Amino acid sequence: MASATTTLFSPNPIFPTDHHPLSPSPIVPKSFTGLCKPFHSRVPTSFPFFHCRRPKFFVRATVIKWRCPKQTLPPDCDTSFQKKLLYLESIGIDSFSLIENHPSLITASLADIRSTVEYITSMDFTAIEFRRMVGMCPEILTTQVSDLIPVFTFLHREVHVLGSDIKRVINRRPRLLICSVSKQLRPTLYFLQSIGIEEVNKHTDLLSCSVEEKFMPRIDYFENIGFSRRDATSMFQRFPPLFCYSIKNNLEPKYSYFVVEMGRDLKELKEFPQYFSFSLENRIKPRHKRCVEMGVCFPLPALLKTNEMRFQSRLDVCVNSSTPLKTSPLWCAGCDVNEV
Structure with missing residues (x-):
C-alpha cells in the first residue's frame, strides 16, 4: 500500500x-x-x-x-x-x-520535446508566443528539430521572407512548422506562382493549404457560376485571401445576394473580388439597402471600402444633388475608392 x-x-x-x-x-x-x-x-x-x-x-x-x-x-x-x-x-x-x-x-520523448521548445524559443519567440502557437497547433511539440530547420530555410530562401518577418509569419500561421517542405510547402508555392501570384511572401498562410482540397474547389466554384477559367484565376491573383473563404458560408450567400438582390454584373466581381471579404450582414446588406432607398448606385469599391462617415458623406452629396445615370461618365466622378 x-x-x-x-x-x-x-x-x-x-x-x-x-x-x-x-x-x-x-x-x-x-x-x-x-x-x-x-x-x-x-x-x-x-x-x-x-x-x-x-x-x-x-x-x-x-x-x-x-x-x-x-x-x-x-x-x-x-x-x-x-x-x-x-x-x-x-x-x-x-x-x-x-x-x-x-x-x-x-509517447513522445521528453528530450525531443525539450529540444523543440529550446530551438523555437531560441528564434526569439517569447514564452507567450510559444504557448499560443502550441495551443493553435499542438503537433509542434512532437515535431523534430531536424524537420523544423528546413521550414525556416524554405521560408527565407525560396519564399523570400525577410529574417525580421519570420516571427510574424509563424505567429500568424504556426501550422507551417509541421508541414513537409517537399510534399506540401514547395508544391503549393509553385502552384501559387503558376497562377500569377508573385509575392507569395505576403500570403505565406496559404502555403500550408492543400491545392487539391482547398484551392481547386474554389476555382471550380467560380467557373461553375459563370466565370471563365482565366477570369476565375485572375480573381485569385488579384485577391489571394479568396482561397481561404468557405464556399458554403461565404462565397455562396454573398454571390446569391450580389446577383439576386443587388442585380449586378459578374464583371464587377472580377474587378473587385475583395467584395467577398466584407460582412454580408454588417456591411454589404445595410449599405446596399440605404443606396436603394435613396436611389443611388455606387461601384463596389465606393460602396464597401470607405468608412461609415465617408460613405454617408458621399450618399448625402448624391441625394442632395442631381444624380447622373449609371451609364454616364460622371456617375462616379469625385469618388476616391481607395479612401477608407
Missing part, C-alpha cells in the same frame, strides 16, 4: 494494483492543482480509485488509456509521462487538454 509520503517521482506507481479506496492521497505540487481540476471532472467515476475520501492526482496508465484508447503506452509510462507533465507545466502549457487534441504527445 502506498504511503502518505509517496511523491510524484516515486519508483512505485501512484496507484498500485492493490490500492485501497481509503489509502492516503499522494503529495502533489501545488502548481498542478488548477491544471488537474478539469481533467478530473471528465474522468469516469467507474474506476475503483475514484471512491477515495480525497481527490487524487491521476497520471496512471489506466487513466491515460481511457483518454486515448488507441494510443500504445510505453512500459515506463508512469515515470516518463509524469516528467513530461512537469516540464510542460513549467513552461505554462496545459498538458491534459493538449493530450486530447494530440495523443501522440504521450
